[in-house]
Amino acid sequence: MVPMMNIFVFILGTCIGSFLNVCIWRLPRGESLVSPPSHCPKCNYLIQWYDNIPLLSWLALGGKCRKCKTGISPRYFLVELMTGYLFFLVWMKVMMTGQPASAAVPYFCIVALCIVTIFVDTEHRIIPNEATYSAMVAGLLFSVFWPELWLPHRKWIVPEWIISFMFSFGSMAVCILFMAAVSIFGKILFKKEAMGWGDVKYIGAVAALIGVPACFFTLLFGSLTGSLYGIFLMVFRKKKLRSAFPLGPFLAAGTLLWVFFGEIIGESYLELSRQITLKLGGGW
Numbered sequence: 001m002v003p004m005m006n007i008f009v010f011i012l013g014t015c016i017g018s019f020l021n022v023c024i025w026r027l028p029r030g031e032s033l034v035s036p037p038s039h040c041p042k043c044n045y046l047i048q049w050y051d052n053i054p055l056l057s058w059l060a061l062g063g064k065c066r067k068c069k070t071g072i073s074p075r076y077f078l079v080e081l082m083t084g085y086l087f088f089l090v091w092m093k094v095m096m097t098g099q100p101a102s103a104a105v106p107y108f109c110i111v112a113l114c115i116v117t118i119f120v121d122t123e124h125r126i127i128p129n130e131a132t133y134s135a136m137v138a139g140l141l142f143s144v145f146w147p148e149l150w151l152p153h154r155k156w157i158v159p160e161w162i163i164s165f166m167f168s169f170g171s172m173a174v175c176i177l178f179m180a181a182v183s184i185f186g187k188i189l190f191k192k193e194a195m196g197w198g199d200v201k202y203i204g205a206v207a208a209l210i211g212v213p214a215c216f217f218t219l220l221f222g223s224l225t226g227s228l229y230g231i232f233l234m235v236f237r238k239k240k241l242r243s244a245f246p247l248g249p250f251l252a253a254g255t256l257l258w259v260f261f262g263e264i265i266g267e268s269y270l271e272l273s274r275q276i277t278l279k280l281g282g283g284w
Contacts, residue, residue: 006088013087013108016055017080020112024079025118027128043068052079077117086111086256093260102146106209107259109138113205114252121248127198132205136172139208143168152212168208175207175215176200189269206255214258217265221254222247 010072010233026033045067062125090107094100109142113135117127117230143150147164179200207215226247233245258265 010088011085011093014080017083028124040065058149069217117248117252121246132201135205172208176204185207222251226250
């Protein structure tokens with residue numbers, strides 16, 4: 001039963017990945033996600049269902065349109081494979097840590113948000129509002145229908161869903177306000193946009209789905225790795241300091257690290273803090 005469920009989750013992920021490919025192509029171009037049906041952008045040939053099977057169709061067609069033989073980007077195959085594999089890893093983590101199956105759903109949403117962010121922001125330097133707003137709404141709805149994902153198991157005077165909703169909404173609001181302040185003061189200090197509003201909304205979406213600690217690690221990891229990438233561009237690519245590059249992929253990488261290793265990262269941070277406190281308290 002368990003192996004069959006693992007296979008099902010992987011297949012589900014590839015199907016979601018197929019939809020994410022539509023989002024990655026259409027959202028930055030302002031196109032509808034439902035109309036027109038999937039078609040070749042070169043010859044407008046309507047893609048039939050048997051040419052739209054995740055992973056298999058791209059391989060069967062040799063990465064080309066059935067009619068005009070125009071090449072189909074390997075990104076389509078990569079996104080489907082990535083989504084399927086990450087869904088599978090999320091499911092395995094949830095099962096191995098003894099969490100309820102419903103705990104996988106917010107993580108599935110985070111994975112989808114991260115993949116859209118990575119590919120769209122890399123190519124178009126934007127994070128679509130449709131992606132971040134949808135994730136925010138999903139996070140708030142999950143807090144209402146599955147409050148156990150946010151709250152410890154105990155008796156509450158107030159209904160659990162109210163407290164859970166307040167946690168989710170409060171986390172989102174705090175992180176958005178903090179990120180907005182960083183963006184505004186960064187622009188004042190550096191005389192240029194230090195962080196786009198898409199990044200601000202992305203952090204808010206992460207907070208609504210999986211909480212404040214994930215956001216601060218995402219911001220720290222994204223800022224550090226983004227800075228290192230900026231230094232690399234200046235040294236080896238001769239880019240100017242003011243040259244812009246997308247921060248979203250680095251934030252998304254930090255989020256995915258937290259999804260899979262958040263407990264280890266949190267415990268390591270607490271242990272490091274304890275050791276530093278002992279050193280400072282007892283002398284070097």
